[in-house]
Amino acid sequence: MENTPRVMIVEDDATVRTVLGDYLRASGWSMSQYGDGHAARQALADGLPDILVVDRMLPGASGDELCRQARATSDIPIIMLTALGAVDQRISGLEHGADDYVVKPFAMKELHLRMQAQLRRHAPSSPAAPFTAGAFRIDPARRRAWLGTNEIALTTREYELLLYCVQHPGQVLTRDDILGEVWGWNFGDAATVTVHVRRLREKIEPEPRYPVYLRTQWGAGYRFTPHGTE
Structure with missing residues (x-):
């Protein structure tokens, strides 16, 4: 078939x-x-x-x-x-x-x-138009992202994680939220999220040990600030 x-x-x-x-x-x-x-x-x-x-x-x-x-x-x-x-x-x-x-x-x-x-x-879906959020520019049709003028080399999962974060600026995103929305899992290991957050930080943060965009909200999850820490 x-x-x-x-x-x-x-x-x-x-x-x-x-x-x-x-x-x-x-x-x-x-x-x-x-x-x-x-x-x-x-x-x-x-x-x-x-x-x-x-x-x-x-x-x-x-x-x-x-x-x-x-x-x-x-x-x-x-x-x-x-x-x-x-x-x-x-x-x-x-x-x-x-x-x-x-x-x-x-x-x-x-x-x-x-x-x-x-x-x-x-699965492919109808892509949205390109948009800008703070320092980031996202092109859903081509599944590409930029930080300032520099394109970010992302895997599929890293792109989806960044897109989810950009679409929910300032919100506390729990690991369960991310597993459900990015992975489509109703259950899973939080270590999966931890690994991908670390890898994404290595690509978007000026100093990954001290993130300004994707920060840890201790005891809750993560908070994404597209303009960087004020």
């Missing part, structure tokens, strides 16, 4: 790969499946899927390497499967370009819902 979403699954556990493949095919997905990172790396070079689901620990090339490869040329959604449940390990996966992560063992339904949510987040 023309609108059937295409998923690439990279998982070295044959049982997980088979069960997941059967579940997604029954749900209407088309897919390619790989058991090692080397084969997946070549497949990504030949053409990208609509969404990538990748195990972090792989023979041949790691899931982190595959994330970086995909991110170098595209903004496709990436979900990382990991048996590593520690917060610092999950943060590391996000820093390599993953949009979401699912810790093993996982429910197929949960992964399926997260995949659908990521595709919705990345």
